[in-house]
Amino acid sequence: MEHTEEILNYCRQLRIGGIADRFNEIVEKSESNSIGYLEFTLELLRAEAAHRQHNDVKRRRKLAGLPRKSDLDGYDHSFENGMSKTRINQLRELNWLDQGYNLMLMGPSGVGKTMLAGGLCADAIEKGYKAYFRTMEELVNVLKLKEVTRSALADYKRLIKADLIIIDDIMLFPMEKNMALALFNFINQVYENTCFIITTNKMATDWAKMLDDEVLATALLDRLLFRCEVINLSGKSYRLKNRKTFFDNEN
DSSP states (O other), rough: OOHHHHHHHHHHHHTHHHHHHHHEEEEEEETTTTTHHHOOOOOOOOOOOHHHHHHHHHHHHHTTOOOSSSOOOGGTSSSSOOOHHHHHHHHHHHHHHTTOEEEEEOTTTTHHHHHHHHHHHHHHHTTTTEEEEEEEHHHHHHHTTTTOOHHHHHHHHTTTTTOOOETTTSSSSSOHHHHHHHHHHHHHHHTTTOEEEEEEOOOOHHHHHHHHHHHHHHHHHHHTTTTTTEEEOOOOOOHHTTOOOSOOOOO
């Protein structure tokens, strides 16, 4: 018992929490199964590696800024929006990301664009990619404030090194000319090394109106659509179909 407490104190001192959390369990398992020193040591290291990987994914999910519902394992495949279960599973394999493709999810509000984009971002994080989810408004604020605040600059530095960036609800609102240029410059800077998932309810022809600049809109679309799979979603609102209520079901 004395040795166990000393070992756990060393674990805390050396910040090897994975071993500390599972030490007693691994010792009991080793003693009952007459496990040798090498296998015992390996079990300890596996526990620590799994613990660190879990914490790393948790940290990167937080930095990613994922929406609350970002787990496609719980996706309601009975919802008809033009995306079959097979197609969603193909997207979840992330071959398009490995091959340097973008995705553009188009359709009216409520058809599942944000949930799909957030879920694919979460999948990418789980597989070790540097992936970030930002609404159009959040991205514009980062570009606007990166020379003013440390937090915006830190986020900007993360984004320019990203493997995948989701821009949710792009062109939802008109943009001032200086911010439209900032958005173009950002995408122009990273698009050769970074993949994008774009969600929008605007047709490409509407982008010029939002930017008040047809040339700029064309240049922006040119970079995003060069290697891009455009997915049109339709149907009724996913949120309304799966809405929650605090009332008991009534007959």
